[in-house]
Amino acid sequence: MLSGKFRSALVIGGQGIRARKLRTFLSMVSLFLGVLAVVAVQAGAEIAERAMLTDVELQSGKDGTVTGYVPGEKGAPGIVEAMMKGRTDAVAMIGSKAIIGEPGVRPINEGGMPFEYAGRGGDYSGPQVYCDSNGTCTEQKQPEKKPDGQAIEVSMVALTGDIRPFKPFRPVSGSWLEFDTAPSLAPRIVLNEEAAKGLRQYRVPGEMMIEGATHHVSPQITGVVQDGYFQPRIYMRLDELRTWMPAAAETTEVDRMRGGGTNLELYLQPGSDELQQLLKAKLAGVGIPQDQMHFQVVKSKERMESELRIMRLIFLGMALLVLLIGVAGILNVGLATVGERVEEFALRRAVGMSRMLLAGIVLAETLLTGLLTAALAIGAGAAGLQVALMMFGSRFPSLQGTAFPWEAGVAGVIAGLIAGVLGGLIPAIRAARIPIATVMRA
């Protein structure tokens, strides 16, 4: 239950606001701009942070995720596959290469480069020499040069499970891979935007040759996603890949030195230490050195916060300046109002109201005004965001589906309260000091 004093303050404060609508409106106008500035800065910073975070998370993984990189040697792919199979708290991405299009031809973007740079690499026909860690060097046999043809080269990523809980891929069209259905003989693939662009641009035949696979396959494209990579990539289920490539290809030393071979990338939910330890132990058991197994926690937010902090502080400083002008406005109107209401305040004290409560009423009025203004500013901010998204959302895919951040709402309410207190404090003190006897006698 509210106390009598609090109720009295609210009732009288409400009466005061109703009785002086124009004054209330005038003090709200200046305050509105100040609160709106705070809301806009806070919302802008939150949205920018989320957009940047989403971009970072697309590549690095969601904040808190444990990522692991394991060399694809000495049976490691088999161990990883076996351990990750059927799990939802951890997913392995096994990377390889594939060529989509005419068989036996040189792809348009040889090496899986972005299509913007396709054909600009030139040919290097000199000898290729690789040296091992002991300094023993061997010359590698040049691969046979293939004729140019209608094919594109993509990075192929086979997944043991749904990666989206760890990497928030944004759907562009179609649908994502389903992992709870039976594997299909025609592997279902999802393209990233660059791969989709290649297929759209070059109209290659629907045949795919996976590096290390025995046969060409005819994939079914189920969808396109935005994955944050500039190189063409395709995603598929590992069990569907195994139909055509029964054994996990192991990386040879030469592959590793060329930057090729099988890449094992792991994504684990936070707190999966036990799984991580077990995996490390098994990999160590087959001879993978500990220093080649890299596990780390993704700290996307930390990275973003340090980048955004300075920018946010600058804008917040500017917003506070505008808010200060709003406070000056409400203070000005408040002081004028107290001067006008001297008799009312003296009378209220005469009929038994304490100085404190009288000050509380003046503060209640400015606080109510501040809160009302904050509500309007928050509403205007949220509406403005919706309008901006409608107008510019298509240009900034990372902003699609963005909701008005609650932090901006909280900042607006706090700004309204602070402005109410700052703008009402001096008028409240003045009101409390009005001498009853002098006023009532005048």
Added chain:
Amino acid sequence: MTQTFDQPTVQVQAPLLQLNGITKVLKGQGEPRTILSGVDFTVHAGQSVAILGRSGSGKSTLLSLIGLFDRADEGQYLLHGDDITKLPERRAAALRSAEFGFVFQRFFLLKHLTAAQNVAMALVNGQGWSARRKRRQQVMDALEQVGIAHLAKSKPTRLSGGEQQRVAIARALVRQPRIILADEPTGALDTETGNLVVEVLLNTTRQGCGLVLVTHDHDHARKMGRVLELRDGRFN
């Protein structure tokens, strides 16, 4: 202790309020000026007292000391026998609400409120809280007491001077005070309306309320049970 007063029909057990040797000095920018000098004053329940005096004689200052608007520099103030001379502001406000009803020469009605809301002002003062229905009943009773219940929804600007003063009296009565302090309540009214207002105030004493009336009007003063005259800060 039993006291007998100059109004022979009234006999009461203990004074409602008692001032002993009250002195008030006005300290302004110039020389300090003694407004009240060793004033003794007593009011009993059901008693009406008129205070006469020229302008600047200290009548209103005395009333503001009685009504706890201000503090005396010297002397003692007893209310129901309790010494409240050095009462903290918060308790003084509570006593103003519970014990006193004030009527002023200027009515001090808030123009944006109706007559009923103006009367209710005395109930919405942070000294306790009663439900809206009860408050409304109290307000209507007070307006009924001064004979203007039918004007409850009227704004002050639509009321005559006499009606406005009666609203102000209803505001003073709504908390059923023990003492009414009226500072020249008929000063802004014509004779007939002034008489009506004095009648309304006198009615309150018949219910046991004390009345202190500051006035320049000897006719109104004579209607009171006791008449005192202040001159140079002292009662004659």
